[in-house]
Amino acid sequence: MAREQLSEPAYSWNGFAVRQDLAAALAGNVAARLTKAIDERGVGLLAVSGGTTPAKFFAALSAIPIAWNKVTVTLVDERFVPASSPRSNAGLVAANLLQNAAAAAHFVPMYHEAASIETAAASDDTALKALPWPLDVVVLGMGSDGHTASFFPDADNLPALLDPASQRIVLPVHAPSGGEPRLTLSMARIIAAGFIALHIEGEDKRTAFEDAMGPGAKKPIRKVLEAAPRPVEVFWAP
Numbered sequence: 001m002a003r004e005q006l007s008e009p010a011y012s013w014n015g016f017a018v019r020q021d022l023a024a025a026l027a028g029n030v031a032a033r034l035t036k037a038i039d040e041r042g043v044g045l046l047a048v049s050g051g052t053t054p055a056k057f058f059a060a061l062s063a064i065p066i067a068w069n070k071v072t073v074t075l076v077d078e079r080f081v082p083a084s085s086p087r088s089n090a091g092l093v094a095a096n097l098l099q100n101a102a103a104a105a106h107f108v109p110m111y112h113e114a115a116s117i118e119t120a121a122a123s124d125d126t127a128l129k130a131l132p133w134p135l136d137v138v139v140l141g142m143g144s145d146g147h148t149a150s151f152f153p154d155a156d157n158l159p160a161l162l163d164p165a166s167q168r169i170v171l172p173v174h175a176p177s178g179g180e181p182r183l184t185l186s187m188a189r190i191i192a193a194g195f196i197a198l199h200i201e202g203e204d205k206r207t208a209f210e211d212a213m214g215p216g217a218k219k220p221i222r223k224v225l226e227a228a229p230r231p232v233e234v235f236w237a238p
């Protein structure tokens with residue numbers, strides 16, 4: 001039966017007793033995938049999420065000595081704030097990932113001053129076309145409401161964000177639950193990644209993930225896992 005008919009979310013669960021062990025393992029996986037990409041196509045393209053979860057993972061990855069000068073790092077999504085804001089994912093990445101060996105990576109941000117979030121998304125869409133797609137690695141987070149990237153359940157354009165056939169790279173998001181307006185990669189770009197990791201921590205996130213995999217209304221994280229052409233690697237620690 002064709003996968004879309006199955007619409008079963010395919011994932012592998014990687015559970016760890018402590019968060020530092022998760023950080024080291026996820027960093028090792030990502031570094032290996034980027035090195036494989038560099039060996040195969042001369043470059044590596046990585047997109048990472050922001051929020052409060054990734055800092056330990058970023059620190060572990062930053063210290064791994066791969067050919068970072070051949071790696072481009074961008075964001076899965078961004079709040080519509082300057083890098084100087086404490087809410088900025090670009091600021092989080094600069095302070096935690098683009099350090100040590102990884103300081104040699106090329107970073108492509110999403111936020112820039114613009115008349116509107118729509119204008120910013122359109123110019124990002126044009127600018128990011130120049131990146132060496134597809135993503136080799138994408139690291140997603142998840143909120144307890146089942147959002148991932150900026151695919152918030154109350155986003156006003158959620159169908160467009162989750163359109164697997166979208167030609168857009170970056171889309172604007174207005175979602176009351178998301179706080180500031182957001183810029184996000186489209187699901188189409190995310191699921192085309194060679195390696196898709198979902199990094200979640202805490203019992204509440206595990207419960208939220210298990211609920212999202214169960215019956216009932218499909219939350220964004222489930223729609224991403226169902227649309228992905230390969231199993232998503234879930235990394236979890238209490």
Ligand SMILES: O=C(O)[C@H](O)[C@@H](O)[C@H](O)[C@H](O)COP(=O)(O)O
Pocket residue numbers: 049050051052053054076077078079089140141142143147148149150
């Ligand atoms: O900009 C963001 O907030 C992220 O990209 C978002 O998708 C994040 O991964 C989840 O909201 C989980 O956030 P926490 O790690 O803070 O729980």
